[in-house]
Amino acid sequence: MKISKFRFVIILALLAVISIFAVQSAKAQDIQNNSGAIWTTDGSCGDASQDVNHFQKGHSVYINGDGFDAGSYDWKITGNPGGASADPGIVVASGTVIVYDSGSFCFNAYTIKNDDGGEYSVKVGNKGDNYRVEYGSPSVQVNVSGACSWSEQGGSVRSVSLTIDGASVTILKDGGGSYGPFTSSTSINLPAGSYTYTYTATIGFTGSGRGGFTVTECPDASASVTPDVCRWDDQNQVSINSVVLTISNAVVTISDTNGVVGVYSSSQTVTLPEGSYTYTWVAAQGYKGSGSGSFSLISCEPGKGDVSVDVGECSFDQQEGSLINVALTIQNATLTIDGKDYTTSQTIKLAPGTYNYSWTATEGNTGSGSGSITVYGCEPAFAGVDLGACSWDGQASSTSATLTVTGATLVIKSGETVFGTYGPGTHNVSFPEGSYTYTWTANENFTGSGSGSFSAVSCEPGKADASVDVGTCAYNDGQSLTTVSISISNAVLSIDGKEYTEAAVLKLAPGDYAYAWKAVDDGFEGSGEGVITIGACTPKTTTDPDVPAGGLGPSVVNSLAPILAGVVGLGVASIFVIKGKKEN
Known part of the structure; x- marks a missing residue:
């Protein structure tokens, strides 16, 4: 009998504890599920008649409430899911608000960020509201500094400041070279030349655009x-x-x-x-x-x-x-x-x-x-390698080429082995599949020198192939541009933001350039990728030798090389690649 009474007491105690927790939980639930209302205002507190549902970037969202039971309430601001918001399903702000006996409250909840956009939901307890942020249009301003610096190696360079709001900006230099993308305001040093830029909207903005600017040469001394x-x-x-x-x-x-x-x-x-x-x-x-x-x-x-x-x-x-x-x-x-x-x-x-x-x-x-x-003369020398058609003889690939040499001696190597030496004139040569390097030097009464590389790709049936080879760098009018030859067989190659399906010659400014290629369709096999680094060329300058003065007797015999005052380029040789038809 005593044991039964003891069990009865324990059961009553447990029921009492459960009842207390149930009451507290119900009270908490009642607090979160009260009958009040909330609204948002812009920049300060306000009554319900001042409810604001459209906000601009940088403005402050104030959450107001009335008719709430006293207590502590969780609150949060969440980007609406799907494409309705720039922050889909993301809580951009949250916290806890204490409501006193008056049942009213107001607090500064959140400052709209530059990358916000679209619709957002506001929750305080079980009460909700929403607001919208206009995406806005991206903007880009370009300012070319009046200050100019010049060197024999880099030519004329000016500082270019970019003021960017909600945009990703890529700059392209006429003749080759790309810079960016830039997503925030910055300043960069650019060599003289003409430039175009394109931009697309970043998160929280919508739209795109393009423009152009010119970096002028330093004035002449x-x-x-x-x-x-x-x-x-x-x-x-x-x-x-x-x-x-x-x-x-x-x-x-x-x-x-x-x-x-x-x-x-x-x-x-x-x-x-x-x-x-x-x-x-x-x-x-x-x-x-x-x-x-x-x-x-x-x-x-x-x-x-x-x-x-x-x-x-x-x-x-x-x-x-x-x-x-x-x-x-x-x-x-x-x-x-x-x-x-x-x-x-x-x-x-x-x-x-x-x-x-x-x-x-x-x-x-x-x-x-x-x-x-x-x-001695100073006519620029020239050496060009024009790649033609690739042919497959059933066992190996070979690529025809036309070599054009003016005022120079051209030496082509395969590895360490000299493939051939060519003087002034036009030469028709066939190159087996492989990689080649070349150098050329000016003959008497000509100026310049150069070096580079090219590839003869495979055109085996069913196979794709491509190569990217760095050629000669030429310095002219303050610009350093390097010839880059693209050889392609049944492939699509991407470099410097563009796609190529045919052989081409590019002129690129100094920088690193990633490239990738893949077969043109499922009927061919092959792919590849890599990075080329383009350096700057150094202008060639020559100083006068000492010249003895004339005398009262017979003057000395003077045999002098020409004096090249000013800046003279390293040469103008390039690889010009023209597409040839594939022969099987």
Whole structure:
């Protein structure tokens, strides 16, 4: 009997505990499921008449409520699922709010983010509301800085600032090269050239667009060094020569055989003793250009004549060919060169070749001399490899090619083995399947050099193949562009944001470029991928050799290479790949 009473007491106690928990749970459920109402306002609290259901990015969402039972309530803001929101099913904000006896509340719940968009649900306990955020349109602003920097390696470069709102921006350079994508405002340094850009909306925005801009070259600098008046210092028995320096936004350095004579950054006249000099100049900050040359200062001792002949820079024109500046410095003499007589100092232009000259002192003066100079041309050399059709003979693939060589010697290798050496002219060659490298150097009276690679792909029936090969880099007008040849057989190749189904030649700016290829359809087999790295080419500059001054006796024989003042490219050779028909 006692045991039964004890069990009865325990059962009553358990029922009491269960009843207490049930009551508490019911109360909690009642709190979450009360009869109140909620609404949202923009930027501050407000009554139900101020309910806002459309918000702009950056605005603050205030959650208001009334008619609630006192207690603690969970709240959250969730992006509606599917395509209704930029945050489908994602809780963007949540927390707990304490409601006091008044039953009313208001709090700053959330600030609309830039990537929000679409419809959002608001919950406080079991009460709900919703609001919408307009997606907005992406915007891109491009500003090219006025400040410019220049180097012989990189050419003209300017800072370009991108102001981006809700967009992914990709920049393409005319002639090759891509930058981006960029999804936030930034500044980048870009070489001179024309650019286009495209953009698409990021999360929370809708729309797309395109535009263009130009990065201009740095303004030109210039410098010239011109011997002027010679004065005889009778006391010291030496000639003192005036040299006119005309300098615009550049720094000029003059040297003799012993080293630097002076450095000058503004136009002026300096005096120097007779002798042989070289000079170089480079653009000041914000300008572009460089150059070099030489000059001689002769004796003007009374009663004596003197002459110097100095080879200067070479320039090339498609109509006139190579023309070389030759500086004539004349004192009390008549100089004969290239069939013409000269009695005053001046600069003439001569075509490539060897020229004899002679001079005699004018009446009342003594002295004579003779000599010769050899001036070299600067026509750009060229070497091109035009890949043609790939053919399958039942056992192996071979690709025909036309080699065009102008003013150069072209050497093609397969691995370490020389495949062939080719001089100026047109050559028809067949290449077995494989990878090849080439180098070329300019012959006399031409300038430039280059190197690169190409591939002869397989065209075995049922097989796909493709290759991407880096060719020659050419530096021109401040731009460094490299030829990249694409060889394709029954394939689709993607590189630099574009697809190719035929052989092509690209011009790409420095950078890394990923590529991938696959068979053109299910009837062929093969795929591949890789990355090529394009470097910058260095402009070629040549400085004048020292030139001895003329004397009172026979002048020395001068045989000088041309002086290439300014920036001259490394060469203009390219691989030009033209599509050939497949032969089986």
